[in-house]
Amino acid sequence: MALAAELAARLNCAEYKNWLKAGQSLLLLRAALQRFAGEQAHAFHQQLAARLPSPPGSRCRGHCLPRGKQFQPVCTLCKEWKKEILKHHTHRNGEVNWGNCRPWLWPSNPWEIAKAYMPPGKADSCGPDKCDASGLLNLFTFCDYFSNIDQKKVREVIKCRNELMHSSDMKVSSSWLKQFGNHIQNLLAEFQHVPEAQMATTSIEKLLKSDWAVHVPGEDQLDGLEGEMSPGQMTEIEAELIKERLNEIRLCMEEQGTMSKEDSNRIQAVRNFIHSNHDLQRNLQEEVQNLEDLVQKMNSQEQVVKETEEVNCEQKSDEGCPLEKMKRTV
Numbered sequence: 478m479a480l481a482a483e484l485a486a487r488l489n490c491a492e493y494k495n496w497l498k499a500g501q502s503l504l505l506l507r508a509a510l511q512r513f514a515g516e517q518a519h520a521f522h523q524q525l526a527a528r529l530p531s532p533p534g535s536r537c538r539g540h541c542l543p544r545g546k547q548f549q550p551v552c553t554l555c556k557e558w559k560k561e562i563l564k565h566h567t568h569r570n571g572e573v574n575w576g577n578c579r580p581w582l583w584p585s586n587p588w589e590i591a592k593a594y595m596p597p598g599k600a601d602s603c604g605p606d607k608c609d610a611s612g613l614l615n616l617f618t619f620c621d622y623f624s625n626i627d628q629k630k631v632r633e634v635i636k637c638r639n640e641l642m643h644s645s646d647m648k649v650s651s652s653w654l655k656q657f658g659n660h661i662q663n664l665l666a667e668f669q670h671v672p673e674a675q676m677a678t679t680s681i682e683k684l685l686k687s688d689w690a691v692h693v694p695g696e697d698q699l700d701g702l703e704g705e706m707s708p709g710q711m712t713e714i715e716a717e718l719i720k721e722r723l724n725e726i727r728l729c730m731e732e733q734g735t736m737s738k739e740d741s742n743r744i745q746a747v748r749n750f751i752h753s754n755h756d757l758q759r760n761l762q763e764e765v766q767n768l769e770d771l772v773q774k775m776n777s778q779e780q781v782v783k784e785t786e787e788v789n790c791e792q793k794s795d796e797g798c799p800l801e802k803m804k805r806t807v
Contacts, residue, residue, distance in 0.1 A: 529558060599612050641657075
């Protein structure tokens with residue numbers, strides 16, 4: 478009963494439910510646009526391949542390995558594909574997350590091209606069905622093949638998505654949720670020709686108006702009121718969203734190579750939230766441990782750097798001290 482009451486209290490917090498509703502809306506948006514993204518990535522790849530015919534037998538042997546935002550191809554084939562990818566990047570002088578890609582697959586795999594226009598951490602995304610909303614939205618805005626989509630509408634949803642994921646307490650106000658709903662519906666209006674998008678428009682509208690109230694009717698079960706969303710479905714949604722949040726914090730730290738004060742605060746906020754909810758501790762154990770391992774690694778690296786700097790400082794101090802110089806002379 479205690480665990481059920483704990484769950485009910487969490488899921489009945491209005492601003493936390495708003496956070497979940499916004500997250501679920503992004504999941505619905507993602508599902509609605511995955512097929513479209515896959516088909517368009519295939520068409521874009523065909524366009525590039527027509528301009529880059531590969532001579533018979535020419536292929537990368539897998540020696541062209543990108544590292545994060547750095548990529549210097551070894552073979553001519555990958556050099557040409559890289560050049561073509563950059564031609565279609567809307568921020569020509571911006572950074573590209575080459576580490577998402579396996580360049581030797583560019584001639585044969587459209588999705589490996591698409592990932593060059595996405596944020597870091599998409600290396601394991603092997604297709605549109607494995608891609609999150611952030612990846613799809615960034616593809617639409619950073620690849621000029623999708624320039625027919627209103628870019629302002631895409632950027633507005635990206636901004637909302639980032640605010641949602643960076644919310645320190647995983648709560649958003651009703652006014653924020655209403656504005657977010659308008660932005661996501663405006664974007665979906667750009668996909669009138671996509672059946673899944675039209676279905677998502679209706680689903681998201683209903684979702685954002687729903688109550689999602691949860692009560693504890695008995696000793697061992699939880700029921701959703703009016704059958705709108707069961708607690709089981711809600712906990713699945715929150716687990717997926719919190720996993721995405723933890724993964725984003727981890728990727729940011731790995732990209733920076735260090736842990737900033739902001740990272741530390743975000744980690745502590747998520748850590749406190751999960752520790753205060755026993756079911757989340759159990760369901761997110763692996764993801765939390767991966768993040769804690771990275772924090773420990775970062776702290777160890779910082780300690781080594783600090784100790785090295787102290788030693789160097791002491792050495793410089795000794796060298797500059799007249800007494801030490803006299804000792805060394807004697």
